[in-house]
Amino acid sequence: MSQHETTATDVAPSRPGAPAPGPASASDRGRRPRPPRRIESGTMVALVTKIVLLGLLDAVAAFAIVVMVGLDMWLPIVATVVATGLINWIYLGRGTRLPGKYLVPGVAFLLVFQVFVVLYSGYVAFTNYGDGHNGSKDDAIAAISRAGLDRVPDSPSYPVSVVEKDGELGLLGQAPDGDVVVGTSDEPLTVVDDPTLNSLGVPTGAPGWTTLSLSDVLGRQGEVVDLTVPLSEDPGDGFLRTDDASTAYVYRSAIVYDEATDTFTDGDGVVYTDDGEGEFASADGQVLRPGWKITVGFENFERAFSDPQISGPLLRVTVWTFAFAILSVATTFALGLFLATVLNHPRMRGVKVYRVLVILPYAFPAFLSGLVWAGLMNPEFGFINQVLLGGAEVPWLTDPWLARFSVLFVNLWLGYPYMFLVCTGALQSLPGELEEAARVDGAGPWTVFRSIKLPLLLVSTAPLLIASFAFNFNNFNVIYMLTRGWPRFDDTTLDIGSTDLLITMVYKIAFGSGGARDFGLASALSILIFLLVAAVSVVAFRRTKSLEEIN
Amino acid sequence: MKVTRRTTAAAVVALTAITALTACSSSDDAASSGSSESAAAPASDQTLTIWLDEQRAPAVEPIAEQFQADTGITVKSVVKDFSTVDQDFISQVPTGKGPDIIVSPHDKLGAYVQNGVVSPIELGDTADQLADVAVQAVTYDGDVYGLPYSIENVALLRNTALVPDVATDFDDVIAKGQAAVEADAKVKYPFLLGLDPKQGDPYHMYPLQTSFGSSVFAQNEDGSYDATRLTLGDEAGQKFAAAVKTWGEEGVLNANITGDIALEAFEKGESPYYLTGPWNVPAIKDAGIDYAIDPLPSAGGEPAQPFLGVNAFFISSKSENKVAATKFLTDYLATDAAQKALFDVGGRPPALTTAYDEVAAADADVKAFGDIGLDGVPMPAIPEMAAVWADWGGAELQLIKGEGDPAEVWTKAADNVESKIK
Numbered sequence: 001m002s003q004h005e006t007t008a009t010d011v012a013p014s015r016p017g018a019p020a021p022g023p024a025s026a027s028d029r030g031r032r033p034r035p036p037r038r039i040e041s042g043t044m045v046a047l048v049t050k051i052v053l054l055g056l057l058d059a060v061a062a063f064a065i066v067v068m069v070g071l072d073m074w075l076p077i078v079a080t081v082v083a084t085g086l087i088n089w090i091y092l093g094r095g096t097r098l099p100g101k102y103l104v105p106g107v108a109f110l111l112v113f114q115v116f117v118v119l120y121s122g123y124v125a126f127t128n129y130g131d132g133h134n135g136s137k138d139d140a141i142a143a144i145s146r147a148g149l150d151r152v153p154d155s156p157s158y159p160v161s162v163v164e165k166d167g168e169l170g171l172l173g174q175a176p177d178g179d180v181v182v183g184t185s186d187e188p189l190t191v192v193d194d195p196t197l198n199s200l201g202v203p204t205g206a207p208g209w210t211t212l213s214l215s216d217v218l219g220r221q222g223e224v225v226d227l228t229v230p231l232s233e234d235p236g237d238g239f240l241r242t243d244d245a246s247t248a249y250v251y252r253s254a255i256v257y258d259e260a261t262d263t264f265t266d267g268d269g270v271v272y273t274d275d276g277e278g279e280f281a282s283a284d285g286q287v288l289r290p291g292w293k294i295t296v297g298f299e300n301f302e303r304a305f306s307d308p309q310i311s312g313p314l315l316r317v318t319v320w321t322f323a324f325a326i327l328s329v330a331t332t333f334a335l336g337l338f339l340a341t342v343l344n345h346p347r348m349r350g351v352k353v354y355r356v357l358v359i360l361p362y363a364f365p366a367f368l369s370g371l372v373w374a375g376l377m378n379p380e381f382g383f384i385n386q387v388l389l390g391g392a393e394v395p396w397l398t399d400p401w402l403a404r405f406s407v408l409f410v411n412l413w414l415g416y417p418y419m420f421l422v423c424t425g426a427l428q429s430l431p432g433e434l435e436e437a438a439r440v441d442g443a444g445p446w447t448v449f450r451s452i453k454l455p456l457l458l459v460s461t462a463p464l465l466i467a468s469f470a471f472n473f474n475n476f477n478v479i480y481m482l483t484r485g486w487p488r489f490d491d492t493t494l495d496i497g498s499t500d501l502l503i504t505m506v507y508k509i510a511f512g513s514g515g516a517r518d519f520g521l522a523s524a525l526s527i528l529i530f531l532l533v534a535a536v537s538v539v540a541f542r543r544t545k546s547l548e549e550i551n
Numbered sequence: 552m553k554v555t556r557r558t559t560a561a562a563v564v565a566l567t568a569i570t571a572l573t574a575c576s577s578s579d580d581a582a583s584s585g586s587s588e589s590a591a592a593p594a595s596d597q598t599l600t601i602w603l604d605e606q607r608a609p610a611v612e613p614i615a616e617q618f619q620a621d622t623g624i625t626v627k628s629v630v631k632d633f634s635t636v637d638q639d640f641i642s643q644v645p646t647g648k649g650p651d652i653i654v655s656p657h658d659k660l661g662a663y664v665q666n667g668v669v670s671p672i673e674l675g676d677t678a679d680q681l682a683d684v685a686v687q688a689v690t691y692d693g694d695v696y697g698l699p700y701s702i703e704n705v706a707l708l709r710n711t712a713l714v715p716d717v718a719t720d721f722d723d724v725i726a727k728g729q730a731a732v733e734a735d736a737k738v739k740y741p742f743l744l745g746l747d748p749k750q751g752d753p754y755h756m757y758p759l760q761t762s763f764g765s766s767v768f769a770q771n772e773d774g775s776y777d778a779t780r781l782t783l784g785d786e787a788g789q790k791f792a793a794a795v796k797t798w799g800e801e802g803v804l805n806a807n808i809t810g811d812i813a814l815e816a817f818e819k820g821e822s823p824y825y826l827t828g829p830w831n832v833p834a835i836k837d838a839g840i841d842y843a844i845d846p847l848p849s850a851g852g853e854p855a856q857p858f859l860g861v862n863a864f865f866i867s868s869k870s871e872n873k874v875a876a877t878k879f880l881t882d883y884l885a886t887d888a889a890q891k892a893l894f895d896v897g898g899r900p901p902a903l904t905t906a907y908d909e910v911a912a913a914d915a916d917v918k919a920f921g922d923i924g925l926d927g928v929p930m931p932a933i934p935e936m937a938a939v940w941a942d943w944g945g946a947e948l949q950l951i952k953g954e955g956d957p958a959e960v961w962t963k964a965a966d967n968v969e970s971k972i973k
Binding site for chain 1: 563565597622623624638641642644645662664665666667668670671672673675676692693694748749750805807808809812868869871872873874875877878881882934937938941942945963967968970971
């Protein structure tokens with residue numbers, strides 16, 4: 001992501017401290033610059049663009065605030081007002097606010113796409129967010145209550161209309177015995193004496209009650225669905241409710257929520273209480289589904305290191321991740337540098353053709369290449385075994401060590417063009433005199449390369465190598481498309497294998513290819529990855545400073 | 552002067568903002584004022600959002616238009632990637648940004664219920680008009696959650712030019728297949744079944760497994776699966792495991808033959824048999840192969856029961872339009888016309904019995920698959936199922952490759968699954 005994003009507004013009218021461009025600048029020279037009085041056509045366009053863009057931004061912000069007021073989101077409202085005000089203040093001002101004009105877009109994108117994501121992952125790492133703990137407690141209570149409503153087996157259906165009296169909704173329906181009945185959630189069903197029936201014999205009106213039209217019903221769908229009308233004074237008889245406002249059925253609650261004690265009680269009298277782990281559980285350990293999301297402190301981190309199913313494989317996966325990242329960088333850099341050096345030779349002919357050929361793999365999307373290579377490496381039908389090796393059945397992707405080799409090999413194929421480009425650029429920027437001087441002093445080609453070119457090359461490429469390390473550390477595409485991390489380890493029940501990197505392991509845990517989704521644990525592991533990559537990068541960048549001293 | 556220009560600019564910015572706001576909001580006002588007058592409660596927006604895949608979207612559109620004409624409610628179809636739609640649904644519903652209705656295979660239902668993102672619906676009399684297995688598939692913990700619209704299962708396709716007669720059992724299939732291989736140099740494989748060199752394919756292998764009396768989870772009397780009783784590793788399962796190893800050694804099963812390779816080989820007439828689903832039939836027809844759809848052969852003596860996949864419409868638990876959504880499902884999608892339209896785009900037999908009868912009368916292939924489906928069992932929807940596939944497939948793969956002792960490999964996989972579920 002580019003952090004140098006600028007808008008047209010950055011070419012704002014005047015830049016104090018620097019002479020204004022254009023023919024008039026000569027007359028300003030030597031004087032304190034003043035705001036120009038003339039408005040050139042270019043700055044006019046810039047000004048209008050700025051005003052329109054700011055206006056649109058404010059409109060979006062105002063709209064968002066109106067929406068958020070309706071949802072009682074007061075903190076985000078304050079944040080929106082402050083941010084929008086700040087942006088307006090910066091772009092409408094001039095002079096000392098100039099640096100802000102350049103910084104704001106970058107900082108804004110950084111906050112949205114980096115800082116927020118990191119903080120949110122950090123937050124999730126301390127929760128039990130995952131399968132079974134997906135939403136809020138209120139949602140869980142609603143879902144358990146709704147699932148606890150059971151239609152009384154073989155009970156009749158009632159054709160109904162939704163009616164209203166004094167603002168309270170009721171159901172008007174035809175009982176199986178032909179009587180027309182009406183009731184509300186407080187008043188059990190009573191027989192209506194003088195109902196209006198439509199042509200199909202369905203009751204559509206009763207004296208004293210207003211019948212809701214379809215559009216009225218659709219405007220109050222939540223109320224209609226939640227409406228329960230007891231059949232009689234005895235709650236054991238059950239109640240009527242309707243999903244579609246035209247047919248009602250008799251239901252009974254198999255499980256009831258008591259708000260005062262925050263417990264569920266089922267028909268057998270078993271009480272389910274909030275067990276502090278984001279779920280309702282009975283005394284003998286029976287758990288109601290679904291649960292809800294709560295914060296669990298460092299539990300996820302502890303699990304990553306103490307659960308034998310995770311900690312053993314985690315260690316092996318970490319070692320392999322480092323091996324994969326380091327070897328990937330080393331092999332791609334070596335091959336890229338070699339080709340760059342060869343193709344940079346002054347006596348080489350047709351260099352352009354070779355260069356195009358060499359960077360071709362760079363043009364394919366990595367995930368596509370992964371799939372293609374997986375087909376090429378099929379033990380029996382793949383091109384490599386069938387054609388190149390004359391029918392040998394080499395298990396490229398299914399033997400642990402061969403699979404690791406294959407992954408590295410394919411990644412080399414995918415990655416060397418980048419290194420080739422980088423090295424070609426760096427080599428071409430090296431001053432030729434250095435090499436000549438070395439030659440005059442009697443140095444051979446190897447010495448020139450070893451003592452002159454390589455150290456100079458590393459000055460400019462070392463930061464890219466570190467970036468490449470970080471990229472390969474999290475090189476999801478190659479692994480997932482080629483081997484999916486398999487062949488599997490056989491000492492863990494998790495779906496983790498010999499070629500899994502930390503990032504693919506995190507993905508599998510997060511999206512449940514080995515059982516339930518567990519976003520909490522996956523986020524905790526992501527944070528560990530972040531710490532590892534950050535630590536390696538910091539150390540490596542420190543080391544590259546010493547390289548710069550060669551200059 | 553400086554001040555004047557800046558305040559002017561600020562004023563113009565404010566003006567632009569107001570213009571933009573009024574331009575955007577005026578249409579909303581006009582639309583919502585009507586309902587807010589008549590209803591005391593805050594009016595819910597009169598739009599049903601439905602998540603479906605690209606293939607099904609055109610079939611639902613005319614039905615949605617009819618629904619809008621009758622009720623004034625717009626149905627907004629959002630085309631989603633079907634391989635990840637269940638994940639999106641589970642994470643979006645709690646935020647309130649999910650759809651009102653989702654089209655999904657029934658085997659995700661367990662995860663939906665576990666996460667509280669779907670709402671039960673009462674099908675009422677409609678339930679009697681749907682195939683029993685379809686309703687059973689969308690039932691979870693005694694509650695019905697969806698409106699099924701199609702059922703799919705695998706069958707045994709036979710190239711009639713190579714083998715003219717129906718086989719009696721799986722041994723007969725192998726014998727006939729091998730005879731065909733010997734008789735014709737072009738024929739390379741006695742039997743095809745799409746596998747994967749990295750994972751097996753327990754779904755396609757399941758009819759062979761059930762014919763040994765082995766299943767993955769025990770079923771309750773009402774057909775629901777009991778997650779506490781994993782039957783995968785039992786004696787019948789071990790017998791199946793031994794058979795898998797034999798088939799692997801004989802070359803009947805080959806882990807390197809992926810689904811794509813198998814289809815291609817059958818299209819070229821390189822094998823007389825191919826165990827696959829209705830989704831591959833159009834391609835085989837186009838390739839000009841004369842085929843017959845045979846019942847699934849029994850390998851272990853008991854009936855070969857395939858897994859049934861049921862596609863259904865589900866209603867979100869956080870939908871604010873439950874009445875409208877229920878109406879749309881029970882009154883508009885549980886109709887012959889709707890189910891046939893969905894059949895026309897998807898090619899999977901309808902779940903509504905009358906629609907199925909009509910389609911089956913016109914299309915012998917549909918009837919053949921449908922009849923085989925009568926013996927099938929719904930794929931378990933319990934969330935525990937997610938923990939089973941990897942070990943199950945891995946064990947089959949290992950045996951096909953001829954590695955390890957069948958009973959050991961099989962019980963180990965079952966033990967693995969058992970410890971994962973707990």
